[in-house]
Amino acid sequence: MQRRAFLKWSFGAAAMATFGLTPFGCSRDPENSNQPFQLPSLPYALDALEPYISEETLRIHYGKHHRGYVANTNHLVANTSLAKRTLIEIMRQSFEPKACRQSSIFNNTAQVYNHTIYWNSMTPEGGGEPGGLMLEWIEKSFGSFSVFRETFSNKARKQFASGWTWLVLLDGKLQVLTTANAETPIVHGIQPLLVLDVWEHAYYLDYKNRRDQYIDVFFDHLINWEFAANNLGEI
Numbered sequence: 001m002q003r004r005a006f007l008k009w010s011f012g013a014a015a016m017a018t019f020g021l022t023p024f025g026c027s028r029d030p031e032n033s034n035q036p037f038q039l040p041s042l043p044y045a046l047d048a049l050e051p052y053i054s055e056e057t058l059r060i061h062y063g064k065h066h067r068g069y070v071a072n073t074n075h076l077v078a079n080t081s082l083a084k085r086t087l088i089e090i091m092r093q094s095f096e097p098k099a100c101r102q103s104s105i106f107n108n109t110a111q112v113y114n115h116t117i118y119w120n121s122m123t124p125e126g127g128g129e130p131g132g133l134m135l136e137w138i139e140k141s142f143g144s145f146s147v148f149r150e151t152f153s154n155k156a157r158k159q160f161a162s163g164w165t166w167l168v169l170l171d172g173k174l175q176v177l178t179t180a181n182a183e184t185p186i187v188h189g190i191q192p193l194l195v196l197d198v199w200e201h202a203y204y205l206d207y208k209n210r211r212d213q214y215i216d217v218f219f220d221h222l223i224n225w226e227f228a229a230n231n232l233g234e235i
């Protein structure tokens with residue numbers, strides 16, 4: 001991997017450490033190899049999350065939506081000084097806290113970032129309860145794993161329209177946050193541990209309007225607790 005591309009995806013050394021493992025492993029997209037931002041490779045095969053998330057969903061969600069956000073970002077930064085900045089720098093610079101609508105450059109860069117965390121928040125044969133330090137933090141923060149699951153699920157279910165449900169470390173304890181559209185905790189200085197995409201494009205092909213089932217499957221079969229624990233360990 002070329003160093004420039006790596007730095008674009010790593011968001012700087014500190015952030016790279018925070019995300020642990022290889023969440024931002026970067027493959028050179030032949031259609032996009034000369035662009036400043038690259039589509040990161042999925043950490044598993046397109047059919048690896050079946051039967052819970054179908055190959056068709058991943059082909060569209062990763063191959064069309066995520067790829068589109070990367071392409072839009074490259075188009076928007078072309079011939080500007082932003083082309084030399086990291087994704088997080090652009091997100092922080094372009095986010096407008098009081099705006100009803102964010103700019104295209106914020107929306108696209110944030111969606112690149114959010115989706116990369118989302119893919120890594122899932123793993124084949126994931127889900128269930130975590131162990132070790134992760135469980136200790138959950139019990140300390142929420143009282144029990146079941147209370148945490150109920151809290152996260154309720155917020156994900158009630159998120160109006162498109163958005164994201166996050167597990168974060170904030171004020172010395174784990175908390176669940178939701179963000180609308182492309183908004184992301186990192187622009188508020190809050191480090192995410194894992195995220196669930198609750199835009200309809202994430203689940204509609206597999207679950208239609210049954211967001212509840214998608215949330216249950218995330219908990220029962222998909223959550224990558226190792227990813228969350230590594231992020232927690234690096235904070």
Ligand SMILES: [Fe+2]
Binds near residue numbers: 065202
């Ligand atoms: Fe999405």
